[in-house]
Amino acid sequence: MNVSDKKDFTVVNHSVEKIDALALACGTSQFTDDVDIRGMLVGRLLYSPHAHARIKRIDTRAAKAVPGVLAVLTHEDLPKVRLTTAGQGYPEPSPYDTFVLSEKARYVGDRVAAVAAETAEAAEEALSKIKVDYEVLPAVFDTMEAMKEGAPVIHDETDSKNIPDAGHNICAKFDFEVKESEWFSEADVVIDQWYKTQWAQHCALEPHVAITYIDGDGRLVIRTSTQVPFHCRRITAKALQISVKSIRVIKPRIGGGFGSKQEVLLEPVAAALTLATRRPVKIEFTRKETFISSRTRHPFVIRLKTGVRKDGAITDAHMEVYCDNGAYGAHCLTVMMCSGSHTLPMYQAKNSRFLGRSVYTNLPVGGAYRGFGATQGFFAWESQMDMMAEKIGMDPVEFRRKNYIRSGEGSPVFKAMGEGREGIEQKIGSCGMDACIDKGMAAFKWHERRERNRHQTGVKRRGLGCACLMQGSGIPEVDMAAASIKMNEDGSFNLHMGATDLGTGSDTVLAQIAAEVLGVTVKDIIVLSSDTDLTPFDVGAYASSTTFISGNAVKKAALHCREQIVKVAAKILDVRAEEVDLKDGKAVAGGRSCPLSEVANTAFYYHDQHQIMGMASHIAQSSPPPFAAHFTEVEVDTETGQVSVLDYVATVDCGTAINPTLAEGQNDGAVLNGLSYALCEEMNFSPSGAMTNASFRDYKIYTSGDAPPFKTILIPTYEADGPFGAKSVSEIGINGPQPAIANAVYDAVGVRLFEPPFTPEKVLKALKAKR
Amino acid sequence: MTKTKGRGSVKAVDGLIDIVVEINGKDRKLKVAPGEYLLDALRREGYKGAKKGCDNGDCGTCTILLDEKPALSCMMFAAQAHGRRIVTIEGLGTTDRPHPIQQAFAETGAVQCGFCIPGMILVTKALLDENPDPDERQARRALDGNLCRCTGYVKQVSAVLLSAKKLKSSKKGAKP
Numbered sequence: 001m002n003v004s005d006k007k008d009f010t011v012v013n014h015s016v017e018k019i020d021a022l023a024l025a026c027g028t029s030q031f032t033d034d035v036d037i038r039g040m041l042v043g044r045l046l047y048s049p050h051a052h053a054r055i056k057r058i059d060t061r062a063a064k065a066v067p068g069v070l071a072v073l074t075h076e077d078l079p080k081v082r083l084t085t086a087g088q089g090y091p092e093p094s095p096y097d098t099f100v101l102s103e104k105a106r107y108v109g110d111r112v113a114a115v116a117a118e119t120a121e122a123a124e125e126a127l128s129k130i131k132v133d134y135e136v137l138p139a140v141f142d143t144m145e146a147m148k149e150g151a152p153v154i155h156d157e158t159d160s161k162n163i164p165d166a167g168h169n170i171c172a173k174f175d176f177e178v179k180e181s182e183w184f185s186e187a188d189v190v191i192d193q194w195y196k197t198q199w200a201q202h203c204a205l206e207p208h209v210a211i212t213y214i215d216g217d218g219r220l221v222i223r224t225s226t227q228v229p230f231h232c233r234r235i236t237a238k239a240l241q242i243s244v245k246s247i248r249v250i251k252p253r254i255g256g257g258f259g260s261k262q263e264v265l266l267e268p269v270a271a272a273l274t275l276a277t278r279r280p281v282k283i284e285f286t287r288k289e290t291f292i293s294s295r296t297r298h299p300f301v302i303r304l305k306t307g308v309r310k311d312g313a314i315t316d317a318h319m320e321v322y323c324d325n326g327a328y329g330a331h332c333l334t335v336m337m338c339s340g341s342h343t344l345p346m347y348q349a350k351n352s353r354f355l356g357r358s359v360y361t362n363l364p365v366g367g368a369y370r371g372f373g374a375t376q377g378f379f380a381w382e383s384q385m386d387m388m389a390e391k392i393g394m395d396p397v398e399f400r401r402k403n404y405i406r407s408g409e410g411s412p413v414f415k416a417m418g419e420g421r422e423g424i425e426q427k428i429g430s431c432g433m434d435a436c437i438d439k440g441m442a443a444f445k446w447h448e449r450r451e452r453n454r455h456q457t458g459v460k461r462r463g464l465g466c467a468c469l470m471q472g473s474g475i476p477e478v479d480m481a482a483a484s485i486k487m488n489e490d491g492s493f494n495l496h497m498g499a500t501d502l503g504t505g506s507d508t509v510l511a512q513i514a515a516e517v518l519g520v521t522v523k524d525i526i527v528l529s530s531d532t533d534l535t536p537f538d539v540g541a542y543a544s545s546t547t548f549i550s551g552n553a554v555k556k557a558a559l560h561c562r563e564q565i566v567k568v569a570a571k572i573l574d575v576r577a578e579e580v581d582l583k584d585g586k587a588v589a590g591g592r593s594c595p596l597s598e599v600a601n602t603a604f605y606y607h608d609q610h611q612i613m614g615m616a617s618h619i620a621q622s623s624p625p626p627f628a629a630h631f632t633e634v635e636v637d638t639e640t641g642q643v644s645v646l647d648y649v650a651t652v653d654c655g656t657a658i659n660p661t662l663a664e665g666q667n668d669g670a671v672l673n674g675l676s677y678a679l680c681e682e683m684n685f686s687p688s689g690a691m692t693n694a695s696f697r698d699y700k701i702y703t704s705g706d707a708p709p710f711k712t713i714l715i716p717t718y719e720a721d722g723p724f725g726a727k728s729v730s731e732i733g734i735n736g737p738q739p740a741i742a743n744a745v746y747d748a749v750g751v752r753l754f755e756p757p758f759t760p761e762k763v764l765k766a767l768k769a770k771r
Numbered sequence: 772m773t774k775t776k777g778r779g780s781v782k783a784v785d786g787l788i789d790i791v792v793e794i795n796g797k798d799r800k801l802k803v804a805p806g807e808y809l810l811d812a813l814r815r816e817g818y819k820g821a822k823k824g825c826d827n828g829d830c831g832t833c834t835i836l837l838d839e840k841p842a843l844s845c846m847m848f849a850a851q852a853h854g855r856r857i858v859t860i861e862g863l864g865t866t867d868r869p870h871p872i873q874q875a876f877a878e879t880g881a882v883q884c885g886f887c888i889p890g891m892i893l894v895t896k897a898l899l900d901e902n903p904d905p906d907e908r909q910a911r912r913a914l915d916g917n918l919c920r921c922t923g924y925v926k927q928v929s930a931v932l933l934s935a936k937k938l939k940s941s942k943k944g945a946k947p
Contacts, residue, residue, distance in 0.1 A: 021877035022869055024885030025892060027820020027860035034819040203920050205824045205832055205886040255822070255886030256920050287825040503884020503921055661880035661926070668923030669883065696829035696918065704924040705915035712925075 003517050003559065010583070011515040012724045015661035016522050018508045020253065020501075029253045032209045032225045033284060040211070041070060043273050043283035044123040046113040046130055047293060048105030051362035051689030052139035052152060055104060055132060058113060062129040068122030071276040072130065073114045075103040078272055079241040082160050085263045086330040086367070087228030087235065089478050089539055093420025095171050095329030097160040100239050100268045105134065106154050106327035107362050108690040109292035116273040116281050139362035140169070141689055143301050143324040146361045154327060154360040163329070171325050172333035172358035178412040180350040186315040187307025189391040195304065195380040196755045197738075199324075199683035200297040202369055203701050206255020207290045210266040212273070213280035215248070220271055222249045227261040227502050228540030229530045239268040240275065247271075251530035254502035258673070259368030260295050261502060262542045263330065291694035295367025296683060298335055298358075299324045300376035306349070308388045312402045317349035321377070323358040326365040332358035334419045335366065338472075339377035341423060342625075345411035346381070346470050347403040352413060362689050368542055370670060371734040374471055375677075379756065382467040382739030386746065396743070397437060397446070400468045404627075407431040419475045419543065426476070426622045430717035430727065432653030433468065436629035440466075440651040443713055444631040453633075453747075460635050462646065463748025467630045467740040472623035473719075473728035474545030480619045481550035482536035483557040485514060487565065487612040489604055491585055491596030492524045495557075498538025499550035500530045504730060505662040506546045510554045512658055513723050517558035518565070519582030520596065536615070544626075544728030547658060551723035553618035561614025568599045571607065624719045626727045628652040630671075630736035634744040641764030643679060643745055648710035650733055653717050656725035660714055663729045667712040670733030675710070676702035678738040682757050790853035794818070795862025803849035809835075812849035813859060820860035820889040824918070831917030834890035835859050841897045841916075860889035863896065871937035872896055872930075881930035883921035891917045895931050899938055905931065 023029040060072040078101060084094035102110045113130050117123035140146045140154070146169040155166045164173050184190050210224040220242070226232045229249040237244045254261065266283045273281040285294060300323050307316035323336040340354040369375075389399035405411060410427045417423050441447070446464065453462050483497035495514050501507040511525040518524075529535060538550055562582060569587030570577040572594050579589040586593045603612050632648045650671045657663035680700050684692045693699045712733070718725035738756050746752045751766040787802040794816075803812050810833045813821050821844055824832035828846040835844045836858035864870030869877075872895050882888050891914055898905060898913040905913065910931035914924060 015880065017877055018880065018882060020885070021880075021882040022866050022873065024882045025860075025873040025876045025888055026864060026866050026869060027818075027889045028866060029885060030819070031822070031886065033823075036817075203918075205830060205884070205918060205920055206822070207824070254884060255824075256884040258920065284823075287827060287829075503886070505883065662883075665880050665883055665922055665926055668925045669921045670923075672923035673920065695827055696825050697827065701918060701920065703915045703918060704911045704928065707911075707924050710923070710925075 003562065009516060009724065011512045011522060012658050013656055013660065015659055016508065016512060018505050018662060019511060019522060019527060020507065031206060031253045031255055032211060032223055037211065037213060037280045040280040040282055041116040041118060041277060042120045042123045043270050043281045044115050044127055045111050045269065046127045048108060048110040048112050050105050050134055050136050051108050052137040052154065053105040053134040054137060055112065056135055057133040059131040060113065062131070063115065063126040066122055066126045066129060068118035069115060069126045070279065071116040071273050072126060073101060073272055073276060074112065075099050075101045081239055081241060083235060083239055084329060085265055087231035087262045087264055087540060088334065090234060093333050094331065095160060095162040097155055097163060098328045100272065107364055109364055110327060111293065114269045114273060116277050139689055141361055141363055141685065143322050143359050143361060146359045147357065154362060169360040170357055171329040171360050172336055174333065174337050174356040175354065176416040177353040178351065178416065183351055184307045184316050186309060188310045189388065190305065190307045191384060191387050191391065192305040193384060193387065194754065195302040195383065197300045197376045197379055198756055199299050200677055200681045201291055201683060201699065202258040202260035204256030204258055204260055207285040207287060208261060208266050208294055209282065209284040210270040211280065211282045212270040214274060214278060220247050220274065222247060222267050222271060223252060224249065224267050225254050225261055226251055227257045227500050227542060229500060229532050230498060230537055231540060232264050232267050233532045235264040236268045236271055240272055249532040251500055257502040257541070258370045259372065259542065262368040262540065263295050265294060287696060288694045291683065291699065292364060292691050295330065296326065296364050297369040298366030300339060302376065302380040304380045304384050306384055306388060308392055310392050312392060312394050312399055314347050314349045314403055316351045317344060318353045319344065320355045324361055324366065325358045326361055326363045328365045330365050331368050335368065335373040337417050337419060338373035341413060341417035342374035342471055343377035343381045344413040345405055348405060348411065354417065363685060364691065370673065370731050372731065375735045378467065378469055378735040379738040383742050386743045397441065397466055401437055404433050404468060419478070424476050424621070429624050429721060430655055430719040431627055432715040432717040433627040433629065435715045436627055436651040436653055439713055439715060440629045440631050440649050444647070444649040446631060449633055459639050460637050461748040462633060462635050463744045463746065465632050465740040465742065465744030465747055467736045467743065469628040469732050469735045470625040471544055471728060471732040472625055473548035474620050474623055475543050476620045476623045479539045479543065479545050479549050480617055481538040481553040482617040483550065483554045484536055484613065484615040485557045485561045487561060487600050489597060489600045491600055492526060493518060494526050494528065495554065496528050496535045497550060497554060498530060498535050499546050500538065500541040502541050504541065504546065504666065505659065506541065506550065509547055509658045509662060510551060513551050513554045514558040516724065517555060517562055520585050524585065544731045547726050548722050548728050549618055549620050551726060553616055555723040556616030556618060557614040560616055561612060564612045565596065565599050568603050569594060572598060572602060620721065622721050624721055624727045626652060626654045626729055626732050628732050628736060630740045632740045632744050634741055634748060636745055636748045636763065638749060638767055641760035641767065643741065643758050643763055645675060645708035645741065648675065648708060649713065650710065650736060651713045651715050652729060652732060653715040654729035655717050655719035655722050655727035657714050657716065658724065658726050663714055664712045666730045667733040670731065671710055671712065671737060672702055672707055674734040674737035675708065678741045678756055678758060680757050680759065788850050790850055792852045793856045795858055801849070805850065807849045808845055809847050809849045809852050810844035813844055818859040818861055822886055822889065824886065831890045832887050834893050834917065836893050836897060839897065839900060841894045858893065860892060863892065871941055872934040875934040875937055876930040879926045879930040879933055881922060881926040887917055887919045891927055895934055898931065899935055903939060904935060907932065
């Protein structure tokens with residue numbers, strides 16, 4: 001019985017209830033801050049009020065004298081180790097340009113000092129008494145200006161590493177070209193267009209929080225809201241120059257991350273305060289701090305110059321990206337590369353070129369954010385696709401259909417561009433794009449709406465837009481995940497894995513995969529994830545990798561466990577091992593069966609005594625893209641510039657949806673975040689670089705009342721490389737709304753918007769310019 | 772439950788104020804600081820289901836029911852709760868005996884990270900107490916003050932509607 005390739009699922013592809021849903025709904029699940037620890041100190045951070053300033057001197061004497069203050073730390077108190085806060089595989093493809101507490105202020109919100117005190121009041125008072133003598137330096141806030149000769153050099157220190165051109169504020173660069181003919185020699189039409197996207201913040205409802213303490217054995221415990229527990233352990237050890245083995249990282253329930261918690265931000269500071277005081281310390285960002293001092297979505301300046309033939313073939317794709325990274329490197333190389341590596345393979349051009357630069361400016365730091373560069377890249381690409389279609393007189397949907405990458409096809413881009421290094425060659429396995437387009441258009445009633453929208457008059461005009469998308473599933477030959485499964489005497493199993501559920505439902509999805517292999521229900525799987533002392537390694541929750549990579553690790557571990565069960569069961573049932581199947585919590589062969597509890601008891605107490613336990617690791621050789629097609633109708637008020645989304649349909653091919661309800665939820669969340677990002681979200685800055693809308697009230701994310709009608713449609717395919725046919729689903733949905741809405745606005749009123757968010761002011765300005 | 776609404780008289784000792792609050796059906800005597808917010812006091816007393824997402828009245832994760840109406844516990848002083856009735860998520864149901872609304876949220880897939888969920892469930896309770904048969908628009912409007920970044924609100928609106936159904940059928944004596 002080959003369980004590996006089975007397609008008649010009993011647990012997988014079923015919408016079982018999320019295993020932690022009820023406890024979360026009853027308020028009993030514990031998030032990082034939902035524990036009481038005696039004697040816990042309050043940790044607080046002092047931030048630079050200047051965008052760029054040399055710190056000449058910090059006087060902490062008055063702060064230390066405040067009653068109840070136990071520690072005041074500055075860069076002088078910590079090891080002089082440059083690191084990256086980006087939680088990525090080691091060695092990280094990032095500049096090592098960051099101190100835990102900065103020796104020079106590089107943006108408003110840069111961390112200058114940390115305090116631990118008995119009360120919040122004492123901590124606040126101490127912060128106010130730290131005297132920092134700043135020498136204010138000229139700052140640069142514009143991506144393109146920052147690269148020019150004579151611009152202020154943000155990283156002028158000599159001890160940073162992996163900065164390609166610090167003198168021009170370039171923190172990452174990547175170029176590549178594949179050329180089959182002379183550039184633009186075969187094109188009938190050439191379009192050369194610039195796009196500019198905005199700063200945005202993740203807005204996970206739980207702010208970053210870390211609690212650190214020293215346990216009874218003298219080890220440092222870090223209880224934290226992280227997407228990357230193992231990277232957190234490694235980076236914290238390096239930052240504080242202590243051993244990895246002296247640290248235990250525990251990830252409890254996490255209140256969302258979307259990439260912001262892929263950064264190791266609070267853990268090293270809290271740990272340093274605990275080491276300094278030998279007391280438990282909690283640092284919790286306020287909402288304002290998450291805006292000004294955590295991480296953001298990088299704004300991009302993109303130039304796309306494309307050539308197309310009249311028959312609809314794309315001949316040339318020249319993509320130039322300038323990624324504004326803010327003050328530190330973090331994910332500068334990987335996000336910048338993904339803007340090309342996830343978009344360029346989508347449509348096959350004969351000539352492809354990517355020129356990428358990530359740039360330091362004196363603004364908050366760009367980090368990982370759902371979509372990870374592909375969001376910005378697809379805004380440019382999917383806008384340009386409509387412009388090309390119009391120029392050659394082709395229907396925009398059919399133009400996409402003609403050009404998208406098919407199953408069995410490869411792309412030179414896959415090999416040329418990975419994440420932070422060369423990629424790997426791969427051919428597309430499953431591709432449901434045709435069905436995504438067909439079912440999406442049918443559900444949306446695209447043609448009927450098109451007819452209805454002809455001959456519009458009046459102030460409010462309607463228009464249709466679409467966007468086609470892809471992403472990846474993990475980072476091939478880089479990301480590793482591991483899991484172990486231990487059988488208990490009642491026939492239940494402990495599933496231990498490094499995979500990090502930050503609210504995504506991965507604990508449930510991975511338990512389903514294990515249950516499918518072991519012939520039990522999800523209720524028989526006891527999940528423990530993300531504790532660096534107790535669970536095997538996993539890179540963590542990022543790059544749309546968990547279902548695909550951790551899922552394969554869990555599946556292999558379960559198969560390993562199953563082999564052992566089958567051997568014991570065969571003896572009990574007196575049959576050959578090949579005859580044994582596992583289902584409904586039983587080992588069955590022919591007409592006979594025995595409960596799994598009997599198998600476990602036999603192994604524990606009676607015969608050939610041993611622990612039945614499976615263990616496996618997985619590293620992927622491919623990163624199968626999920627595909628998606630989005631359709632929208634907007635109404636533009638030509639008097640006010642207001643854009644209203646009337647309807648939105650998002651189809652997505654994620655292979656086998658291990659849990660359809662959770663997969664829909666992932667896509668729903670991504671799409672609404674994308675809609676909010678397209679129409680209203682933007683971090684604004686004062687002329688001196690301070691964020692001016694650092695609260696939910698001023699920044700504004702969509703509420704249930706703002707959300708337009710929208711719908712996710714899952715398009716099933718079967719990905720041979722995925723666990724039970726699964727690919728990723730979590731990120732792709734966020735890439736669609738910006739271009740789909742831009743295309744719909746053009747369809748409605750004939751103005752093309754290149755700089756989101758599409759606020760009424762911008763739309764009105766564009767309408768006026770057209771008149 | 773005929774407790775007098777409003778502040779009554781409170782007593783300050785050692786800079787702390789003694790208050791009496793009914794929390795989840797039980798009278799609790801609490802010592803709170805004059806400037807202490809209700810959310811902080813509740814969390815200190817172990818009601819961790821009320822969350823701090825913004826501490827600014829913008830996100831709704833700290834929502835409790837105050838005399839049966841949704842209130843933002845991060846926006847009022849603990850002392851203002853003196854003599855009033857509070858219901859937190861812990862007062863609604865437990866994992867072995869969940870409230871139908873809690874069941875509905877779990878069953879529909881409305882719970883992703885779950886940080887916003889206690890607030891949403893309490894808002895739903897208040898809505899259904901007033902309007903046992905809301906339509907989609909009313910459900911959506913009820914959740915409008917509770918931010919969620921995970922779900923797109925799609926399944927949460929369904930959860931409100933399913934909650935109404937469950938409550939109606941449980942009132943009729945049928946199984947929810």
